[in-house]
Amino acid sequence: MGAGHREGAKVTAEAVERTQVGPLLAQWRRRRGVSQLELSHLAGVSARHVGFVETGRSQPSREMVLRLAEHLDVPPRERNALLLAAGYAPVYHEKPLDDPAMRPVLDAVRRVLRGHHPYPAVVMDGRRDVIASNEPFDRLFTEGVAAHLLRPPVNVLRLALHPDGMAPRIVNLGRWRGKLLTGLARRSALDGNLRPLYEELLGYPCEQPVPEADIPGPDEIMLPLELRCGERVLSFLATFTTFGTARDLTSSELIIESFFPADDDTAAYLSGS
Structure with a gap:
């Protein structure tokens, strides 16, 4: 992407x-x-x-x-x-990703994306706009997505919840939507610039009930993303990684979202076996 x-x-x-x-x-x-x-x-x-x-x-x-x-x-x-x-000068500075000094960061990002193959992974900024993604993410998560949602900057939250995006293929859309919107509401309370995005996503239709609180079932350890791909339903667990020692604003706000198979059938499908 x-x-x-x-x-x-x-x-x-x-x-x-x-x-x-x-x-x-x-x-x-x-x-x-x-x-x-x-x-x-x-x-x-x-x-x-x-x-x-x-x-x-x-x-x-x-x-x-x-x-x-x-x-x-x-x-x-x-x-x-x-x-x-407090009357002091800022200590954190911001370099654009195309600055030569950011080359080690981009190299690390590409290394992570390559290393996560054959599983999907995407790198985003603080707004959840896509910086880079690997081939499994592009192949599995953009299937059937309208072209207007794939024009940069591609927003992962919009990609997931828009009716022209992944939403029709997300089997557990109601719960996944609740999870994403709850996280965005929390961040928008700290950053008012995210509020318009939150209100936009809140207005997207959803035929499934969206729980007011995410209450897990008695045997539920994590909430998977259940995604319909052709005749299959793939199940993913998502993790987030940040650069904990970043000294630059741009790199400190980068987020790597990595998806792992949540069951043996998904793992077998992704590995091609």
Whole structure:
């Protein structure tokens, strides 16, 4: 599948100049469900100091902002926003994928995709737009998909849920749709730029019931993707991989979604046996 990359929203000083760092840190702490006391233990400071930072009574150092952000698992792009709100320069920079410095990242991506054969795999950016994919993904997941959904940037969520996409072939569409939309709703709460995509996908028709909560059956370990391919129904388990040591915004937001056979029949079909 052709590569397509859309840059994420840029964090600017204008966007945060009216916001102090304390309330932003407090928002992240609440999102993570961490108390001030718990955060203070993680960061090695007093709960009093955390409280003073959040209320603006204490101005945190650059290192303290980054330390608190690390323990709150704040994404790198949002760490830049915290630094700007505290009056410091961003530390994470962003290079386009065609920059020569990004060659090791692209080499690693291609190596992962080749190594996952004969199973499907796709590399996406933070919006879930396709950066690259392997031949099994292109062959199995784009069968019968309308041409307008395959024009770059191809969005994996739109590809899966659009009625002209994979949706008619997904046997358990209701539950799979619920899973994808729940994840996107959670991310859009942190990144408002994803909200239009969420609302678009929410408007797609679905004849199957979509559960309000994903409640597994008594013997269900994982939710598989059940995909009709010709006369067969293939069953896949999906895993996500990120570059945990990435120092660049573009590479830190790359996601590799790898699909594995969930049963012996699917494994045999994919291996050609």
